[in-house]
Amino acid sequence: MISAIPFLLPLFFQLGFGWSAAQAGVIIIALFLGNLGIKPFTTPMMRRWGIRTVLLIALPMSAAGLLGMAALQSTTALPIMVALLAISGIFRSVGFSAYNSVAFADVPTDRMTHANTLHATLQELGAGLGIAVGALLVRVGDPVSAALGLSDTPATAYRVAFVLLALLLLAPLVEAIIMPRSAGGAVTGRQ
Numbered sequence: 520m521i522s523a524i525p526f527l528l529p530l531f532f533q534l535g536f537g538w539s540a541a542q543a544g545v546i547i548i549a550l551f552l553g554n555l556g557i558k559p560f561t562t563p564m565m566r567r568w569g570i571r572t573v574l575l576i577a578l579p580m581s582a583a584g585l586l587g588m589a590a591l592q593s594t595t596a597l598p599i600m601v602a603l604l605a606i607s608g609i610f611r612s613v614g615f616s617a618y619n620s621v622a623f624a625d626v627p628t629d630r631m632t633h634a635n636t637l638h639a640t641l642q643e644l645g646a647g648l649g650i651a652v653g654a655l656l657v658r659v660g661d662p663v664s665a666a667l668g669l670s671d672t673p674a675t676a677y678r679v680a681f682v683l684l685a686l687l688l689l690a691p692l693v694e695a696i697i698m699p700r701s702a703g704g705a706v707t708g709r710q
Contacts, residue, residue, distance in 0.1 A: 521615055522646040523653030523684060524607070525550065527677060528588065530657075535674025536593040549601040553608025561616040562707070570617045570624075570703035574695035577614035582685040582692075584610060589681035593674075618691075621703040652687075656680035 525547065532543035565573050584607030591600060619638075626634040660676030660683075669675050 521611055522649035523656075523680075524585070524588075524611065526650045527653045527657065527680060528604075531588070531591075531674065531677040531681075535672065535677050538593075546597075546600060546604065549604035550608040550611075553605035554612040555608075556605075557609045557612050558616070561613055562620075564613065565617060565620060565703065565707045569700060570621045570707060571695060571698045571700055573613060573617045574691070574698070577610045577617060578688055578692045578695060580610040581607065581614055582688040585681045585685035585688070589678040589685075614691075617703075620706050621698075624703040624706045653680060653684070656683045659683070 528547055528550065529540070529543040532538045532546065533540060561573075584603065587603045588607065591603070622638055623631065623634060657676045657680045660679030663679050663683075664675040665671070669679070
């Protein structure tokens, strides 16, 4: 679902707020700056607190970021939008890094090449599915918003999609809750 956000946000800004593609693209940079800016700190965080704890923080914060995106208005102050997108990018990146790290935690060295190939293939499949799910949720957003009596604007379907994406984050959150505290210790150096 991580790939749904960079797909939906520019469309939300263009179709929902009436922004140009250039305006929407420029503000999306904040999402990726947050994403990239936290990268040097993700491994130290996982080593210090463990993958499980990092996920237990990153997943709810990512959901909160999605809910924040759903609440955005065309009149929202630009610094608030930029801060929300940057913080969302930070927590998406932290969660993504934690999941990528734990994916290889129990793989024997002699099988690492095959595991890496499978993981890369599944990531590409997941990216495409994330975009497809995002598009489907926007499509579902129209009848859901009509059933709930929400405003009939182009932005409403995207708002519903962001809320539904936040709800979908409950599945990996449940996984993180039941994950052993020591999960991924072999790859983070934390036992």
